Structure formats: structure tokens, C-alpha cells
Amino acid sequence: MNRTRVAFFDVDGTLTTAPSMFRLLAYYLAAMGHPPRAYQERMRELKAMAALGCSREATNRAYFTHLAGVDAGVLxxxxxxxxxxxxxxxxxxxxxxxxxxxxxxxxxxHVVLVSGSFPAPLRPIAADLGVDEVWCTEPEIVRGRHTGELAGPPMIGRAKADAVMNVLLRLGATRADCVAYGDHISDLPLLEAAGSAVVVGGDRRLRTSARIHGWPLLPGTPPAPEPPLPPSRTGAGVSSPTPFCHPAHPFHPSARYEMPESA
Incomplete structure (x- = not known):
């Protein structure tokens, strides 16, 4: 009988060179006609929280408060x-x-993305890469608009390990049949939950764990290119490309998010 093998991938800093949710936020604000300082002020708030010792969960939730009132379809x-x-x-x-x-x-x-980002930026990534499943942060949306709250806990740390266990249980796979890829110390629970792991670049603490566990290393990401920004325009001027539709790559209803190390 064929065994089900599963590969779990973190996204930002692992598969991509730039944090998807922050790059999208900068692009969205520019598209809606906000000056560059609008994005800079929001990032300054999140970095200040991190500097004060706020948990990653708290700073992650704070990101989504800035989406309160945003039309989910437009985003x-x-x-x-x-x-x-x-x-x-x-x-x-x-x-x-x-x-x-x-x-x-x-x-x-079976390829699974396990990311602290959220569906809007992850859907096109998942479609392009042809993955089978995505677990991510799920923002709360009521009557088509973001409330600024989350529909569940952010996918950070232990939540990523829980995602691994849920997927393996559902597929009837074992830890010996899976591998996980991550780049940040917050991915350690994800990597330890899998039967084997690969560290992509990684900070000093994660590389130390890789040596202890005997995990192989991949090169870290190169510097990301300058973020692309659109011409300023109003919400009414946003074009409408073909809506994303990919039923073969569902987003788990308890999906979850994560701040980059620099924040």
C-alpha cells in the first residue's frame, strides 16, 4: 500500500524573500491613495510593540486591526x-x-503551506505553486468587510505544530512520512512536529537547533527587491481581475499569521 508523504512549508522567508502580508499592505494602501507615511506609521507601531516585549501573538493581532472596515473583495x-x-x-x-x-x-x-500570513496574499501563491492545502491566519470578515479581529488564533509557534498533527491525522500519515521547512525560531514547533526538517537560512537559535537535530540547511533568502507600488487611486478605480477560484486548494476554516523577525 502506498504511504502518504507530506511536506510542510512556511512561506515568508522560506519560499518568498519578502513578508507577503506587509508587502500587500504597502501595495494596498498605495492603491487606495494613501501616502507612503501611512504604511510607515503602521509598521512603526508594530515594531514599537515588539521592542516593548509584546508577544508575537499580540503584534500579529495588531496587524489586522489596521484592516478594520476594509472591503474583503477589494483587498x-x-x-x-x-x-x-x-x-x-x-x-x-x-x-x-x-x-x-x-x-x-x-x-x-501532499504539499501544505503553514503560514502566519492570511488568505488574500496566500491564494495566488498557493495557486502558482500548486500546493494541496494551506493553513494560515483567518481574519474575521462580517458582511464582506474585515472587522479587525481574527476568526481564530494566529498561526504562530505551537499552532503550526497543531496544524501538522491535524493534517497527518486526517490523511492517515505518520511523522516518519513528513518533512517541514522553516526559517525562523518561531517555526521550531513546526519543524519538531515533523519526522524530519530542513532549516532555510535561519537565525542563530534555529541553526543551533538544526545542528542538535541533524537537520540539513538551505541557503537563506537574498535581499528582497524593492516593493512594487501601484499608482495612487481610489477604491472605485481598482480593476477587477478574474476572481481566484481554486477548490482543489482549500483554506482550512481554523487557518492562522506571523510577524517577520525584523518586526
């Missing part, structure tokens, strides 16, 4: 445009990690 359409603009830079994806993902796909493994 999804802008995310499609943002993704196309990121691809045009030629440096959005981290090729060593993407090559590993493609290798897993070619041999028929």
Missing part, C-alpha cells in the same frame, strides 16, 4: 495585482526552497 482583487507586480520584480521567490517544493510535488507528496 482580494488588489492582492491579485500585487502578486503580479511582485513576480515582475524577478526576486519574489526563494528558488532553493521552491525547488524543494517542486521536487515534493513531482514525487506525489
Amino acid at each position: 482580494t482583487r488588489v492582492a491579485q495585482e500585487w502578486y503580479a507586480a511582485e513576480l515582475a520584480t524577478g526576486g519574489f521567490y526563494h528558488e532553493p526552497a521552491v525547488a524543494e517544493l517542486r521536487r515534493h510535488r513531482e514525487r506525489g507528496d
Whole structure:
């Protein structure tokens, strides 16, 4: 009988060179006609929280408060445009990690993204990479608009390990049949939950764990290209590309998010 093999991938800093949710936020604010300082002020708030010792969960939740009142459909359409603009830079994806993902796909493994980001920026990434499943932060949306709250806990730390266990249980797979890829110390529970792991770059603490566990290393991400920004325009002027529809790649209803190390 064929065994189900599963490969779990963190996204930001692992598969991509830049944090998807923050790049999308900068793009969205510019598209809505906000000056650059609007994004800078929001990032300054999040960095100040981190500097004061606020937990990653707290800073993650704070990100989504800035989406309160945002039309979810408009954000999804802008995310499609943002993704196309990121691809045009030629440096959005981290090729060593993407090559590993493609290798897993070619041999028929079940590929899962486990990310602190959220559906709007992850949908086009998941579609392009042809993954089977995505676990991510799920913002609360009521009557088509973001409330600024989350529908569940952010996917950070232990939540990523829980995602691994849930997927393996559902697929009837074992830890011995899975591998996880991550770049940040907050990915350690994800990596330890899998039967084997690969560290992509990684900070000092994560590389130390890799040596202890005997995990292989992939190169870290190169500097990300300058973020693409659209011409300023009002919400009414946002174009409407074909809506994303990919029922073969569902977003788990308890999906979850994560701040980059620099924040």
C-alpha cells in the first residue's frame, strides 16, 4: 500500500524573500491613495510593540486591526495585482526552497503551506505553486468587510505544530512520512512536529537547533527587491481581475499569521 508523504512549508522567508502580508499592505494602501507615511506609521507601531516585549501573538493581532472596515473583495482583487507586480520584480521567490517544493510535488507528496500570513496574499501563491492545502491566519470578515479581529488564533509557534498533527491525522500519515521547512525560531514547533526538517537560512537559535537535530540547511533568502507600488487611486478605480477560484486548494476554516523577525 502506498504511504502518504507530506511536506510542510512556511512561506515568508522560506519560499518568498519578502513578508507577503506587509508587502500587500504597502501595495494596498498605495492603491487606495494613501501616502507612503501611512504604511510607515503602521509598521512603526508594530515594531514599537515588539521592542516593548509584546508577544508575537499580540503584534500579529495588531496587524489586522489596521484592516478594520476594509472591503474583503477589494483587498482580494488588489492582492491579485500585487502578486503580479511582485513576480515582475524577478526576486519574489526563494528558488532553493521552491525547488524543494517542486521536487515534493513531482514525487506525489501532499504539499501544505503553514503560514502566519492570511488568505488574500496566500491564494495566488498557493495557486502558482500548486500546493494541496494551506493553513494560515483567518481574519474575521462580517458582511464582506474585515472587522479587525481574527476568526481564530494566529498561526504562530505551537499552532503550526497543531496544524501538522491535524493534517497527518486526517490523511492517515505518520511523522516518519513528513518533512517541514522553516526559517525562523518561531517555526521550531513546526519543524519538531515533523519526522524530519530542513532549516532555510535561519537565525542563530534555529541553526543551533538544526545542528542538535541533524537537520540539513538551505541557503537563506537574498535581499528582497524593492516593493512594487501601484499608482495612487481610489477604491472605485481598482480593476477587477478574474476572481481566484481554486477548490482543489482549500483554506482550512481554523487557518492562522506571523510577524517577520525584523518586526
